Amino acid sequence: MENTLKKIEFILELEKLKTVLRRNKPIGLDRFENSAEHSWHVSLLVMILAEDSQIKIDTHKVMKMMLLHDIVEIDAGDVLVYDTKGRQKAQEKEIKAAKRIFGLLPINLEKEFTDIWKEFESEKTIESKFAKALDRVIPVLQNINNNGQSWIENSVSLEQVLNKSKVIQNASPLLWKHIKEKLENATFWK
Numbered sequence: 001m002e003n004t005l006k007k008i009e010f011i012l013e014l015e016k017l018k019t020v021l022r023r024n025k026p027i028g029l030d031r032f033e034n035s036a037e038h039s040w041h042v043s044l045l046v047m048i049l050a051e052d053s054q055i056k057i058d059t060h061k062v063m064k065m066m067l068l069h070d071i072v073e074i075d076a077g078d079v080l081v082y083d084t085k086g087r088q089k090a091q092e093k094e095i096k097a098a099k100r101i102f103g104l105l106p107i108n109l110e111k112e113f114t115d116i117w118k119e120f121e122s123e124k125t126i127e128s129k130f131a132k133a134l135d136r137v138i139p140v141l142q143n144i145n146n147n148g149q150s151w152i153e154n155s156v157s158l159e160q161v162l163n164k165s166k167v168i169q170n171a172s173p174l175l176w177k178h179i180k181e182k183l184e185n186a187t188f189w190k
Contacts, residue, residue, distance in 0.1 A: 017036040020035040021034055025149055027146055042135055057127050058127055068113055068117050075096065080156075137179075144186060158183060165180075
């Protein structure tokens with residue numbers, strides 16, 4: 001019974017992810033996306049694009065990464081990927097957040113979820129590289145289809161976007177080719 005109560009406490013804690021606002025807006029909407037929506041969207045992307053991977057990946061593991069990777073934002077908040085100084089400061093907060101939030105779970109799940117989160121952050125395995133690449137896709141597509149909304153509002157350059165987004169080619173070279181072309185031809189940069 002104790003383990004079940006811990007799981008329920010964790011599930012209720014995850015509600016807070018719906019309150020963490022990101023800097024980009026869903027396509028065609030005049031509100032900011034929350035981190036729970038982002039996690040759901042990138043998880044679907046895994047299901048859709050996994051078959052495009054050039055290398056055999058553990059899709060189930062990548063799905064777990066996508067569902068867990070932003071949970072630390074409950075405590076640490078969301079930091080724009082282009083904010084290098086902010087990202088460095090956020091790392092310590094995220095580690096503390098992972099300990100606290102995953103610590104709500106029974107020991108076996110705490111270890112599993114922490115290990116998956118650390119693997120995602122490390123970008124050292126095939127699965128974490130694939131997951132990191134797909135994590136970049138949705139915000140890029142949102143911005144392309146929202147006239148560069150968050151990039152313009154946060155003074156992000158085309159060069160910054162291309163540098164951060166080129167990891168997409170690790171997941172899908174054809175998707176990257178399409179996105180790169182869209183980025184280079186976008187009129188909102190001018």
